[in-house]
Amino acid sequence: xxxxxxxxxxxxxxxxxxxxxxxxxxxxxxxxxxxxxxxxxxxxxxxxxxxxxxxxxxxxxxxxxxxxxxxxxxxxxxxxxxxxxxxxxxxxxxxxxxxxxxxxxxxxxxxxxxxxxxxxxxxxxxxxxxxxxxxxxxxxxxxxxxxxxxxxxxxxxxxxxxxxxxxxxxxxxxxxxxxxxxxxxxxxxxxxxxxxxxxxxxxxxxxxxxxxxxxxxxxxxxxxxxxxxxxxxxxxxxxxxxxxxxxxxxxxxxxxxxxxxxxxxxxxxxxxxxxxxxxxxxxxxxxxxxxxxxxxxxxxxxxxxxxxxxxxxxxxxxxxxxxxxxxxxxxxxxxxxxxxxxxxxxxxxxxxxxxxxxxxxxxxxxxxxxxxxxxxxxxxxxxxxxxxxxxxx
Numbered sequence: 001x002x003x004x005x006x007x008x009x010x011x012x013x014x015x016x017x018x019x020x021x022x023x024x025x026x027x028x029x030x031x032x033x034x035x036x037x038x039x040x041x042x043x044x045x046x047x048x049x050x051x052x053x054x055x056x057x058x059x060x061x062x063x064x065x066x067x068x069x070x071x072x073x074x075x076x077x078x079x080x081x082x083x084x085x086x087x088x089x090x091x092x093x094x095x096x097x098x099x100x101x102x103x104x105x106x107x108x109x110x111x112x113x114x115x116x117x118x119x120x121x122x123x124x125x126x127x128x129x130x131x132x133x134x135x136x137x138x139x140x141x142x143x144x145x146x147x148x149x150x151x152x153x154x155x156x157x158x159x160x161x162x163x164x165x166x167x168x169x170x171x172x173x174x175x176x177x178x179x180x181x182x183x184x185x186x187x188x189x190x191x192x193x194x195x196x197x198x199x200x201x202x203x204x205x206x207x208x209x210x211x212x213x214x215x216x217x218x219x220x221x222x223x224x225x226x227x228x229x230x231x232x233x234x235x236x237x238x239x240x241x242x243x244x245x246x247x248x249x250x251x252x253x254x255x256x257x258x259x260x261x262x263x264x265x266x267x268x269x270x271x272x273x274x275x276x277x278x279x280x281x282x283x284x285x286x287x288x289x290x291x292x293x294x295x296x297x298x299x300x301x302x303x304x305x306x307x308x309x310x311x312x313x314x315x316x317x318x319x320x321x322x323x324x325x326x327x328x329x330x331x332x333x334x335x336x337x338x339x340x341x342x343x344x345x346x347x348x349x350x351x352x353x354x355x356x357x358x359x360x361x362x363x364x365x366x367x368x369x370x371x372x373x374x375x376x377x378x379x380x381x382x383x384x385x386x387x388x389x390x391x392x393x
Contacts, residue, residue, distance in 0.1 A: 163239025
C-alpha cells in the first residue's frame, strides 16, 4: 500500500496530519534539522509524537538532514541514541557520515534526504550499499524517470508531490548565505529567491513598474498521483513543516481522498473537484514541477504579485456543548457569515452563522479573539477536529 507522508512543525499539526489521513509524518528535531525556524521538537516531544503515531498504527520520521560542518558533529551519537530511545520509525539524513554513525551506534532505519539530489538508480544503489532502506528522490525528475529508478532499485522510493520548489538543485543554494549569512543547508534559508529585486540591463534600471523575483511556482501533482502509484513509488511526500494547521489538514485530506478513490476504483472521476479543494489552502501559484514536461518560464514566478487568495480558516470544532457546538476560534467571523466545515473523510458542507455566544452564554457580535472558545449552532453532525473556514470570501 502506498504511503502518504505529511509534514508537521508542532504537536498540534502532527495530530491533525494523522487525523486527516497521513500514514506517516516527518518532523524536525532541535538538532541536525533543516527548517531551523520551524517549531522543532525536543526529544521529549518526539517521544510523545511517536507514542501518538503508534497508537494510531502510523509512523513517525525525524529529519537529521543538514549538510554538516565539522562543528555540527558534537553530540551527534548521543542525539541519534536519543532518537532511537524515542522509538521513532526512521531518520531522514543527507550526510553519509550520519548514515554511518546511525548504523554503527543504533538500530535506526535510515532514509536518504532529497538534499542528496538522487536522480538515477546508480546513486540509489550506493545508498542501498550503505544500508539505507529508503531514498527520497530529487525533485528534478519526470514520471518516466521515476518509474525506471523504481524498477531498478531495491530500496523504497519516496517522491515529493506537493509544496515549495527550490530555485536551486534540491536545496543546494547559497543565496541565503550570501545575502543574510544564514546557511540554507544548515537550516537557515531566508528564501532569498522569493524577494523582490530591482533589475538592471548594464547600468540601466529596467524594473521601475514590476520588481523582479525568481522563485519557482509551488508543486501540485494531483493529476500525476495515479501514474506515481502505478510506477510503484512507495511514499508520496508533502512539503511544509512551517505551514498552518489549515494548510496541513486541507492538503493531506485532498490527497488522501484522491489516493483512496484511485486505489478503490482504478480511476479518478473528477480531478477538477480535488484541484478546487486544494486551492482553498494555497497562497502561491502552483504547477506540476518536473513530473510532466520540462519546466519553462510558465513554471516560474517573475513578479511580486504571485499570491492568490485562500479560504479563511476560522476555527476548530472542539465538540458539543449543550445544544451548541464549541469551537476554538482562529480568525474573525460574525453572524450571517457563510462557513464551510470539512473533516477526515468528509466533504465540505456549508451553513450560515445565526448567533455566537461565549461559554458563559453571553451573546457576541463577532468571534474576534484568537483561540477564544465560542458556541455556535451547526445544522449537521460535526466531530472534534473538524475545521471551519469562510465560504463567502
